[in-house]
Amino acid sequence: MASTPLLSVEDLKLHYRSSRGVVKAVDGLSFDIQRNEALVVLGESGCGKSSLAKTLLRILPRNVHHCSGRVMLDGTDIMALDEERFRRDVRWLRIAMVMQASMNALNPVVRVGEQVAEPLRVLRKWDRQRAMRKAAEVFELVGISTDFLQRYPFELSGGMRQRVVLAMALITDPELVILDEPTSALDVLTQASIMNVLKRIKRERGTSFMLITHDVATSSEIADRVALMYAGQLVEISTAGEFFRHPAHPYSKLLMASVPRLRQEQRPAHIPGQPPNLLAPPDGCRFADRCPSRFQRCAEDPKMFRLGYRRQVRCWLFAEGGKRP
Amino acid sequence: MTDARAVASGAPTGRGLTRDLRRLTGFTLKRLIALFLTILVGVYLTILIANMGGRVDDLRMVQIRGDVSETVRADPAFHDMSSEERNELIQRRVDLEVERLRLDQPFIVRSFDYLYRAMMLDLGRAEQMHSDRGAREVYWIIVERLPATLLLFGTANFLVFFVSVFVALSLSRRYGSPMDRTMIALAPTSAAPGWFYGIFLILFFAFVIPVLPSGGMVQAPPPESSLAYAADVIRHMLLPVAAMFLSQIFISIYSWRTFFLIHSSEDYVEMARAKGLPSNLIERRYILRPTLSPIVTSFLLMLIGLWSGAIILEQVFNWPGLGTLLFQAIGHRDTPVIIGSVVIFAYLLALTVFLLDILYAILDPRIRIGPN
Numbered sequence: 001m002a003s004t005p006l007l008s009v010e011d012l013k014l015h016y017r018s019s020r021g022v023v024k025a026v027d028g029l030s031f032d033i034q035r036n037e038a039l040v041v042l043g044e045s046g047c048g049k050s051s052l053a054k055t056l057l058r059i060l061p062r063n064v065h066h067c068s069g070r071v072m073l074d075g076t077d078i079m080a081l082d083e084e085r086f087r088r089d090v091r092w093l094r095i096a097m098v099m100q101a102s103m104n105a106l107n108p109v110v111r112v113g114e115q116v117a118e119p120l121r122v123l124r125k126w127d128r129q130r131a132m133r134k135a136a137e138v139f140e141l142v143g144i145s146t147d148f149l150q151r152y153p154f155e156l157s158g159g160m161r162q163r164v165v166l167a168m169a170l171i172t173d174p175e176l177v178i179l180d181e182p183t184s185a186l187d188v189l190t191q192a193s194i195m196n197v198l199k200r201i202k203r204e205r206g207t208s209f210m211l212i213t214h215d216v217a218t219s220s221e222i223a224d225r226v227a228l229m230y231a232g233q234l235v236e237i238s239t240a241g242e243f244f245r246h247p248a249h250p251y252s253k254l255l256m257a258s259v260p261r262l263r264q265e266q267r268p269a270h271i272p273g274q275p276p277n278l279l280a281p282p283d284g285c286r287f288a289d290r291c292p293s294r295f296q297r298c299a300e301d302p303k304m305f306r307l308g309y310r311r312q313v314r315c316w317l318f319a320e321g322g323k324r325p
Numbered sequence: 326m327t328d329a330r331a332v333a334s335g336a337p338t339g340r341g342l343t344r345d346l347r348r349l350t351g352f353t354l355k356r357l358i359a360l361f362l363t364i365l366v367g368v369y370l371t372i373l374i375a376n377m378g379g380r381v382d383d384l385r386m387v388q389i390r391g392d393v394s395e396t397v398r399a400d401p402a403f404h405d406m407s408s409e410e411r412n413e414l415i416q417r418r419v420d421l422e423v424e425r426l427r428l429d430q431p432f433i434v435r436s437f438d439y440l441y442r443a444m445m446l447d448l449g450r451a452e453q454m455h456s457d458r459g460a461r462e463v464y465w466i467i468v469e470r471l472p473a474t475l476l477l478f479g480t481a482n483f484l485v486f487f488v489s490v491f492v493a494l495s496l497s498r499r500y501g502s503p504m505d506r507t508m509i510a511l512a513p514t515s516a517a518p519g520w521f522y523g524i525f526l527i528l529f530f531a532f533v534i535p536v537l538p539s540g541g542m543v544q545a546p547p548p549e550s551s552l553a554y555a556a557d558v559i560r561h562m563l564l565p566v567a568a569m570f571l572s573q574i575f576i577s578i579y580s581w582r583t584f585f586l587i588h589s590s591e592d593y594v595e596m597a598r599a600k601g602l603p604s605n606l607i608e609r610r611y612i613l614r615p616t617l618s619p620i621v622t623s624f625l626l627m628l629i630g631l632w633s634g635a636i637i638l639e640q641v642f643n644w645p646g647l648g649t650l651l652f653q654a655i656g657h658r659d660t661p662v663i664i665g666s667v668v669i670f671a672y673l674l675a676l677t678v679f680l681l682d683i684l685y686a687i688l689d690p691r692i693r694i695g696p697n
Contacts, residue, residue, distance in 0.1 A: 122602055
């Protein structure tokens with residue numbers, strides 16, 4: 001079982017410069033993704049989920065202050081590649097992405113077929129016909145009529161556009177697809193059908209996914225493993241079954257308790273307080289202020305404690321000799 | 326009944342293109358009709374206003390009577406006439422003149438006649454001015470000056486436009502660099518108009534260091550060979566073009582830079598970067614192409630806008646263009662020339678707008694196809 005993971009991230013950091021100081025959006029993340037595995041990265045808004053996705057593909061904004069860490073893709077450190085090599089060899093061919101706000105992710109003046117076929121034409125130097133044929137294939141795969149190849153983005157509905165963006169991410173048969181809130185702007189029916197498309201692609205093509213979302217319910221559809229982020233750090237990473245049924249970290253428990261369920265007697269709980277300011281995150285555990293099981297050691301910064309097979313929790317409760325709940 | 330696979334494998338853009346062309350034609354026709362009506366209304370309003378709704382006719386009647394009386398009285402052949410006979414003669418001549426100018430008809434009737442003639446670019450004859458070749462037709466007076474203006478302002482604008490767009494594009498890539506900061510700092514220099522810089526340029530390059538001519542379009546007498554003539558015109562153009570360039574370039578770079586900065590943070594630009602497209606392709610297809618309509622608009626509107634700014638600059642550089650002409654016409658109170666300039670301006674404006682509409686439709690599928 002000790003095969004090299006497809007993607008392994010070690011101590012990834014991304015800090016932004018802002019007028020009020022350095023924002024630590026991603027602060028020392030480590031995780032891995034196996035082949036044909038879907039990792040769901042959960043977290044509240046502003047916890048650094050999207051920054052994580054951008055760091056992996058190196059599409060950093062202008063105000064980057066610090067970016068470091070190791071990202072091993074199938075054994076090679078892609079963070080060490082120079083910009084041009086990274087562009088030619090990694091972007092889209094090996095790691096593709098469905099961006100947040102995909103409504104605006106398509107160039108308004110270029111036909112969607114062209115845009116979907118573009119990575120093949122540019123990166124693989126395919127001729128037009130061949131690339132368009134492949135585009136038609138992925139259009140069918142994600143469930144859009146190939147008639148839409150000739151359309152412009154504004155002629156498509158939101159759900160259609162989302163599928164086009166998905167098709168664009170799949171056209172190069174990448175090993176890993178990062179999906180950043182792919183369905184959060186869509187209605188429930190469209191969400192469900194897109195999740196079904198994702199599941200089918202995972203089954204048929206063995207693609208790995210990293211699904212970034214705040215939507216616990218939808219993510220449970222596809223998740224093999226779940227990584228929960230809080231204030232720029234991972235607080236828990238475990239298999240989906242364990243996470244959804246027996247969350248370990250106090251934040252995970254509260255999060256799961258806040259998900260509304262059908263025919264639920266009590267009202268969904270909410271977590272009191274606000275996430276800490278990423279400009280100056282508190283010393284010690286970052287969740288301590290909102291944590292119901294807070295105790296003395298929480299003033300120290302906890303590390304990730306191993307808790308069973310491929311399961312880690314950042315909480316003193318799970319430290320050797322720590323206070324068990 | 327459409328076979329989707331045929332599209333994908335056969336002619337990939339064929340059908341999309343015909344659909345676009347059909348809509349483009351419809352769009353063009355609609356715009357053409359709308360613009361024609363606009364010019365019609367605009368020119369008619371100009372005629373009404375320039376004639377003060379017919380009040381100018383009264384002034385012209387007085388002027389005709391005055392002129393005729395003056396001629397008759399000054400002519401020695403009529404000196405021995407009795408005053409009655411002379412008044413009769415004056416009246417006859419006035420009536421003749423009034424009939425010739427059709428001032429006996431109501432103004433509203435004539436206004437449509439003026440409109441028709443103006444629309445046909447039959448601008449009538451100047452009252453006092455004449456073209457350099459001696460023609461009295463307003464049309465020729467104006468058309469003779471047009472190339473000089475177009476040459477000077479066209480050159481300056483092309484320079485400013487292309488230099489600023491490309492400098493701005495490269496600055497937007499180097500946000501916050503020393504070069505970027507310098508350009509921002511220089512932007513306020515554009516507060517001074519071109520002619521202001523012109524005065525200093527003339528002072529330095531024509532008088533302190535006399536290397537360039539201080540004004541005019543060509544030396545007198547003009548060079549014989551056409552090559553030498555062109556070279557001389559270019560020499561004369563250097564200073565006015567430099568003046569306009571200096572006064573506009575920095576603000577232009579500044580505004581384009583901001584424009585490109587905004588548009589290069591669009592989601593689809595980020596997406597293009599993530600897709601691994603090379604940066605020149607991103608710039609061309611993801612930044613320039615979606616923003617081409619506003620770029621073209623500002624380019625053409627800048628061309629039009631300079632028409633009004635031309636008067637002073639042309640005066641400063643003694644450039645024989647439309648600005649100088651208009652200045653002289655106002656000095657001579659030569660109404661047909663003034664109206665004629667306005668009519669030609671209206672036509673140029675409409676032509677520009679039409680061109681813009683077509684360009685919009687070609688450049689932006691959202692306008693071409695639009696919501697039906």
